[in-house]
Amino acid sequence: MTEVNPQQVSTPKADETGKAKAHAAVATPPGGGPRFSLGAIGDIPHIGLVLALVILAAVGLVTVPDSFGTASNMVSILALAATIGVITVGATFVIIGGGIDLSVGAVMALASVWATTLATQEYGPWVMMICAILVGTGAGLLNGFLISYGRMVPFIATLAMLVAARGLAQRMSNRKTQLVGPDNQLIVDLSTTRVLGLPLLVYIFAVVVIIGWLILNRTTFGRRTYAVGGNPEAARLAGINVRRHTMMLYALSGFCCGIAAILIMARTTTGSSTHGDLYELDAIAAVIIGGTLLTGGRGTIVGAILGLLIFTVITNLFILNGLNTSDQLIAKGLIIVAAVLLQRRSLNAST
Amino acid sequence: MEDISREQSETPPLLAMRDIVKQFPGVRALDGVDLDVRAGEVHCLLGQNGAGKSTLIKVLAGAHQPDSGEVLMNGEPVKLTTPTAAMKLGVATIYQELDLVDGLSVAENVFLGHEHATMGFTRRGTTNAATRKILERLGHGEIRPTTEVGRLSPAGKQVVSMARALSHDARIIVMDEPSAALAHDEVSNLFRIIREVTAQGVAVIYISHRLEEIREIGDRVTVLKDGRTVAVGLPAKDTPTNKVVSLMTGRNVEYVFPPRPDGGFGDELLTIQNCSVAGMVRDVSFSVRAGEIVGLAGLVGSGRSEIIEAVYGARKFSGKITINGEVVKPGNTTRSVGLGMGLAPEERKAQGLLLGQTVARNITLASMERYSTLGWINRKKEAEEAAHLVKALDIRPPDPNRVIKTLSGGNQQKAVIGRWLVGEGRKLLLLDEPTRGVDVGARAEIYALVRKLADEGVGVLLVSSEVPEVLGLADRVLVIREGRIVREAGAGELDEHTVLDLVMDAHPVTSAPSHD
Numbered sequence: 001m002t003e004v005n006p007q008q009v010s011t012p013k014a015d016e017t018g019k020a021k022a023h024a025a026v027a028t029p030p031g032g033g034p035r036f037s038l039g040a041i042g043d044i045p046h047i048g049l050v051l052a053l054v055i056l057a058a059v060g061l062v063t064v065p066d067s068f069g070t071a072s073n074m075v076s077i078l079a080l081a082a083t084i085g086v087i088t089v090g091a092t093f094v095i096i097g098g099g100i101d102l103s104v105g106a107v108m109a110l111a112s113v114w115a116t117t118l119a120t121q122e123y124g125p126w127v128m129m130i131c132a133i134l135v136g137t138g139a140g141l142l143n144g145f146l147i148s149y150g151r152m153v154p155f156i157a158t159l160a161m162l163v164a165a166r167g168l169a170q171r172m173s174n175r176k177t178q179l180v181g182p183d184n185q186l187i188v189d190l191s192t193t194r195v196l197g198l199p200l201l202v203y204i205f206a207v208v209v210i211i212g213w214l215i216l217n218r219t220t221f222g223r224r225t226y227a228v229g230g231n232p233e234a235a236r237l238a239g240i241n242v243r244r245h246t247m248m249l250y251a252l253s254g255f256c257c258g259i260a261a262i263l264i265m266a267r268t269t270t271g272s273s274t275h276g277d278l279y280e281l282d283a284i285a286a287v288i289i290g291g292t293l294l295t296g297g298r299g300t301i302v303g304a305i306l307g308l309l310i311f312t313v314i315t316n317l318f319i320l321n322g323l324n325t326s327d328q329l330i331a332k333g334l335i336i337v338a339a340v341l342l343q344r345r346s347l348n349a350s351t
Numbered sequence: 352m353e354d355i356s357r358e359q360s361e362t363p364p365l366l367a368m369r370d371i372v373k374q375f376p377g378v379r380a381l382d383g384v385d386l387d388v389r390a391g392e393v394h395c396l397l398g399q400n401g402a403g404k405s406t407l408i409k410v411l412a413g414a415h416q417p418d419s420g421e422v423l424m425n426g427e428p429v430k431l432t433t434p435t436a437a438m439k440l441g442v443a444t445i446y447q448e449l450d451l452v453d454g455l456s457v458a459e460n461v462f463l464g465h466e467h468a469t470m471g472f473t474r475r476g477t478t479n480a481a482t483r484k485i486l487e488r489l490g491h492g493e494i495r496p497t498t499e500v501g502r503l504s505p506a507g508k509q510v511v512s513m514a515r516a517l518s519h520d521a522r523i524i525v526m527d528e529p530s531a532a533l534a535h536d537e538v539s540n541l542f543r544i545i546r547e548v549t550a551q552g553v554a555v556i557y558i559s560h561r562l563e564e565i566r567e568i569g570d571r572v573t574v575l576k577d578g579r580t581v582a583v584g585l586p587a588k589d590t591p592t593n594k595v596v597s598l599m600t601g602r603n604v605e606y607v608f609p610p611r612p613d614g615g616f617g618d619e620l621l622t623i624q625n626c627s628v629a630g631m632v633r634d635v636s637f638s639v640r641a642g643e644i645v646g647l648a649g650l651v652g653s654g655r656s657e658i659i660e661a662v663y664g665a666r667k668f669s670g671k672i673t674i675n676g677e678v679v680k681p682g683n684t685t686r687s688v689g690l691g692m693g694l695a696p697e698e699r700k701a702q703g704l705l706l707g708q709t710v711a712r713n714i715t716l717a718s719m720e721r722y723s724t725l726g727w728i729n730r731k732k733e734a735e736e737a738a739h740l741v742k743a744l745d746i747r748p749p750d751p752n753r754v755i756k757t758l759s760g761g762n763q764q765k766a767v768i769g770r771w772l773v774g775e776g777r778k779l780l781l782l783d784e785p786t787r788g789v790d791v792g793a794r795a796e797i798y799a800l801v802r803k804l805a806d807e808g809v810g811v812l813l814v815s816s817e818v819p820e821v822l823g824l825a826d827r828v829l830v831i832r833e834g835r836i837v838r839e840a841g842a843g844e845l846d847e848h849t850v851l852d853l854v855m856d857a858h859p860v861t862s863a864p865s866h867d
């Protein structure tokens with residue numbers, strides 16, 4: 001992260017005071033040598049994550065040289081990552097804000113089912129998309145309302161939503177898979193139309209990540225998210241409306257689920273109550289591998305997305321190598337543990 | 352004491368720290384510090400914010416490893432590699448920021464880490480009985496061992512920390528600014544306990560920014576400056592204050608208050624009518640005019656902080672509070688900030704700081720709107736503003752991008768106050784113990800700053816446990832006792848004794864009032 005460093009503005013002045021007051025001698029190392037800040041360790045896990053990705057890619061190139069490095073495989077990795085990726089962006093906000101959202105996969109399924117009912121499909125693809133987003137955001141708002149105004153523990157409120165949303169999705173669809181109708185191929189086009197070799201849904205994913213990054217790092221909303229997660233009481237006393245903000249975080253997560261529902265409809269051409277099973281765990285794992293603290297107040301979107309890509313590449317490698325999915329799950333579990341241990345080490349080293 | 356110390360100077364001191372060096376990234380916190388402590392003495396450690404006092408005692412407590420230097424106990428070199436190792440050697444520490452677990456009971460906190468247990472099952476009966484004994488020895492038999500610590504007042508928590516130190520048969524008890532959270536009568540109680548333990552041969556290392564306490568309780572003084580020892584073993588009672596202060600800072604007076612303005616004040620800014628807070632404040636009415644500093648004097652638990660929090664809308668209250676004619680709504684701090692109020696809360700760690708974030712972000716937390724358009728932050732402006740305040744408040748090290756957790760306590764406090772000094776337009780500042788943990792030099796700067804703001808028309812409501820501070824800085828003083836205003840007068844009409852008598856009256860409040 002090469003951020004403009006306000007320190008540069010203040011350093012010459014610091015030198016003046018250094019002469020006037022002897023104590024500044026302690027503050028400024030001789031020759032103003034390199035200063036370390038805790039911010040820098042935010043970068044170390046990223047380097048670690050990038051390295052991990054590189055190693056995985058190397059493994060792929062060695063073990064399955066014919067299939068891994070191909071353009072079509074890269075595209076399928078990205079297309080696979082796109083759906084959970086969008087959800088991960090929302091989950092990052094919620095977790096930095098000190099919460100947790102277990103309902104993401106179920107809410108996405110519900111949104112996909114609602115958008116593909118015959119009644120909705122009649123209105124055409126745009127209404128279907130808006131419907132998915134509204135259903136997602138609505139469920140998120142309800143989560144947020146229960147948590148911030150109903151004072152429910154996030155884990156419980158979103159667990160209830162997980163169960164209920166899946167149930168509702170099953171009811172609406174009669175447990176049947178609903179096809180996206182021929183009139184609404186616009187949605188499917190999102191995965192079939194390619195620009196510069198990449199399907200449109202990958203671009204949607206990229207746009208969501210960029211906007212998410214900007215909101216988190218460049219806006220008051222993002223700053224407040226860190227404050228609310230880091231120390232809610234201090235945030236409240238600084239005049240931040242903690243409850244409303246918390247509610248917005250869950251609404252944002254739901255909104256992302258709505259977008260993810262569009263992407264999954266595009267990729268599978270269906271809406272189904274079975275979509276997104278266990279997505280919540282993948283999303284949370286990605287966020288944590290990316291260096292976000294489950295206790296809130298700290299984390300990055302870039303890390304979460306890298307974490308997700310690592311997961312997706314692993315899945316891809318296992319499939320290409322013809323290994324079974326149980327081993328894949330074991331590998332993922334080990335990766336989560338390793339990532340968290342490594343992060344803790346870099347934290348300790350710097351304090 | 353005199354005799355003991357002469358005798359002991361022949362034998363090696365109980366504790367000797369030699370040439371301790373501790374380097375943090377970018378800061379040399381300790382640069383060759385020496386400390387000699389004898390059995391049975393109260394050894395005071397003095398120094399400005401960031402001088403290295405807390406770091407030194409963390410080395411002693413095994414919480415930090417020094418880069419070089421050695422520690423001797425009774426002349427024998429010892430290794431303080433972990434907090435447990437230090438405890439085994441008889442060092443018990445009460446940290447500057449209390450480190451109790453709110454969700455556990457008093458007894459569980461006291462014996463945390465060395466529980467009475469059989470095969471992993473804690474023996475609650477034994478633990479509670481042992482705790483009760485220690486609490487009684489501390490003169491606080493009324494605190495029940497089974498009470499949850501989170502429900503105690505700051506003074507009550509202090510007692511629990513003290514009990515925890517005593518629960519390890521300590522030879523050295525270290526107290527980092529123990530009095531900062533205590534009211535006047537609590538401090539005398541603390542001193543009684545200190546005298547008791549030192550009489551039994553335990554050494555106490557005492558850190559405080561209040562020099563009158565050092566004179567009262569201390570035997571010898573070591574002064575730190577910029578991570579070096581500048582004076583060793585000064586007699587605490589006889590060394591003139593101005594000498595101590597000038598060793599620390601180069602100034603030579605303890606309290607420097609800015610002059611009060613000659614002219615009158617502006618219009619009525621804050622009006623409080625018949626305000627009550629359940630169980631804490633009863634039917635309080637007063638007002639603050641623009642440019643006026645009103646001080647609330649009272650004991651911890653008298654309701655002073657509750658009044659301030661009610662004014663800020665951070666607490667439920669009945670009655671009517673208006674600022675510039677606009678009504679304050681309980682529970683809506685966002686509105687209060689919008690109306691031009693700012694609160695520097697009492698407990699900076701729990702209520703004020705985002706510990707993991709930079710100084711700059713802590714300073715700009717409440718005023719992001721000032722340099723953002725539609726939620727988009729102008730980061731250049733923000734950085735300039737933060738750098739400006741770091742300089743204006745002389746926050747050390749002067750680096751806005753340092754994580755605030757790594758600053759010394761006093762410097763963190765400056766950032767909490769600085770939060771409300773960003774830009775113009777603040778109308779009313781609510782300062783709850785604004786100089787807690789702040790050194791004498793920086794105090795004078797904070798006083799000057801508060802007065803300057805008042806001169807510019809800002810109203811100030813000030814709470815402080817230090818009576819000289821209230822009397823010296825405020826224009827008008829309200830004395831609070833048990834949730835009521837018992838006296839209102841111009842600061843010039845009162846003196847320290849009168850105020851102390853008023854706050855305590857016939858009710859010797861012996862402990863935390865809120866632990867039931």
Ligand SMILES: Nc1ncnc2c1ncn2[C@@H]1O[C@H](COP(=O)(O)OP(=O)(O)OP(=O)(O)O)[C@@H](O)[C@H]1O
Binds near residue numbers: 400407759790
């Ligand atoms: N964990 C840390 N990482 C980096 N720097 C630190 C850390 N802890 C302390 N420092 C720095 O070391 C110096 C000494 O700090 P210390 O807390 O010992 O001061 P102090 O004398 O106790 O001050 P105060 O009176 O304000 O409590 C300060 O400049 C502080 O910023």
Ligand SMILES: [Mg+2]
Binds near residue numbers: 759
């Ligand atoms: Mg300190």
